[in-house]
Amino acid sequence: MSHLVAVLAGDGIGPEVTHEAVSVLQAVRPDLRFEEALIGGAAIDSVGEPLPAATLDLCRKASAVLLGAVGGPKWDKLEPVTLRPEVGALLPLRRELNLYANIRPAQTMTPLLHASPLKEERSKCDLIVVRELTGGIYFGQPRGRQNEGATALDTCIYHKHEVERIARRAFEIALTRRSVLVSVDKANVLETSRLWRETVDVVAQDYPQVSLSHMLVDNCAMQLIRDPGQFDVILTENMFGDILSDEASMITGSLGLLPSASLSDAKEGSVFGLYEPVHGSAPDIAGQDKANPIAAILSAAMMLDLSFSDQSGAAKIRNAVEEVLSEGIRTGDIYEEGSRLVGTKEMGRLIQSKL
Numbered sequence: 001m002s003h004l005v006a007v008l009a010g011d012g013i014g015p016e017v018t019h020e021a022v023s024v025l026q027a028v029r030p031d032l033r034f035e036e037a038l039i040g041g042a043a044i045d046s047v048g049e050p051l052p053a054a055t056l057d058l059c060r061k062a063s064a065v066l067l068g069a070v071g072g073p074k075w076d077k078l079e080p081v082t083l084r085p086e087v088g089a090l091l092p093l094r095r096e097l098n099l100y101a102n103i104r105p106a107q108t109m110t111p112l113l114h115a116s117p118l119k120e121e122r123s124k125c126d127l128i129v130v131r132e133l134t135g136g137i138y139f140g141q142p143r144g145r146q147n148e149g150a151t152a153l154d155t156c157i158y159h160k161h162e163v164e165r166i167a168r169r170a171f172e173i174a175l176t177r178r179s180v181l182v183s184v185d186k187a188n189v190l191e192t193s194r195l196w197r198e199t200v201d202v203v204a205q206d207y208p209q210v211s212l213s214h215m216l217v218d219n220c221a222m223q224l225i226r227d228p229g230q231f232d233v234i235l236t237e238n239m240f241g242d243i244l245s246d247e248a249s250m251i252t253g254s255l256g257l258l259p260s261a262s263l264s265d266a267k268e269g270s271v272f273g274l275y276e277p278v279h280g281s282a283p284d285i286a287g288q289d290k291a292n293p294i295a296a297i298l299s300a301a302m303m304l305d306l307s308f309s310d311q312s313g314a315a316k317i318r319n320a321v322e323e324v325l326s327e328g329i330r331t332g333d334i335y336e337e338g339s340r341l342v343g344t345k346e347m348g349r350l351i352q353s354k355l
């Protein structure tokens, strides 16, 4: 049976980079089927709402979702706030599809080692942050203001089952890599972190092949800069993961290179996920053939790897990207003297030519 991929191109550079990612997927996996649906500002303009029911329906029947980006100045100030692309489309999409596991790899590519803000000898890293995405302080109740606005309140709550399922996901990912897992918390202070640590230890018993250690979040923030090469998989809760994944991703150099996955549970034997570049819709360069499509293309590679268990297809895409970069071919965001400047389409075409 051929897999259906829902393609939500969205706004700004979303359609440009998604087009290249779909072409790359078609080159590697001619058996995949693609169907497009509206999201974000494009959906507001067309049908008056950022996340139409038809889009959700398509996502639910698909095996995986490929998202470009949403948002832009035309829609970012709409009232009520639930009409805006990010609040009205991305957040409900993640909630509705139960995308509780956010996976953000940070891998320095050899041709771009010097693009890292760290010294070249320290910048080599190949790690994945596994972040819990639908619990913790971003969702806990009660929240809000008291005392005539002078007191603010957020609540951090974790339930054992939420920790268990994200931990299991991190162990499974570790098994496909170097099998070294660091669970990050603040167990010296927070009760939720102590539950987190206890639960991760219990899940670890099912994965004796994985080496598990615990690290406090402040130490982890420091270790990521001191020696990012020590990490393989970092497992952490929602807010710590938000911060650490941004920190880790900058080690690799550019926003235009970074893919991500947000995963739910297995559906008919395969893991359901939404794959998207980490960057936004970049309205400043939209429609100009300037966007770097590599983050979207590497997100497609993650889809093959995680949703379709096609590690060989994913590796082909990653190798093709690295080959093109090692030939000195660059989009504007990673351009350096002596390299060959190309646009979005040409970068996509060259990557496809290596497949």
Ligand code: NAD
Residues within 6 Å of the ligand: 013, 017, 068, 069, 070, 071, 072, 073, 076, 086, 090, 255, 256, 276, 278, 279, 280, 281, 282, 283, 284, 285, 290, 291, 292, 293, 295, 333
């Ligand atoms: P952005 O990531 O869109 O852009 C930041 C800067 O990076 C810009 O200068 C842009 O030109 C550049 N850039 C981003 N991606 C690039 C690429 N692939 N190639 C080359 N250069 C690239 O962030 P922003 O400007 O803060 O946000 C713009 C819009 O995107 C806003 O409406 C924001 O809400 C939205 N946004 C959406 C998502 C998402 O859909 N997941 C994520 C972040 C921001």
